[in-house]
Amino acid sequence: MASVEQIMKEALALPSAARALLAEKLVESLEFDVDETLQILWTEEAKKRRDEVRCGAVQPITGEEALARVRQLLE
Structure with missing residues (x-):
């Protein structure tokens, strides 16, 4: 195995x-245990964001850049 x-x-x-x-x-x-309503909403949101990236409406950033932005906001 x-x-x-x-x-x-x-x-x-x-x-x-x-x-x-x-x-x-x-x-x-x-x-x-998952709240089915929340699961549906999160799935819809994830698909919407995926589609925005695929069509070019949103430009993704790396995880490192996202963390750097969060750290900067917290300072």
Whole structure:
């Protein structure tokens, strides 16, 4: 059986669409209580933001840049 590290290495080598599908399936597999209404709203929001990036309406930034902006706001 492959180790978690090996699985992660192989998963990260997948094309982005395949990684997104895998991430979605992994999250779906987690068992926890979720407010269905909130889940629907968050899913709609995530898809809206994804579509804004895809069509060029929004320019994404790196995680490092986002954290730097947050830190600057907190100073």
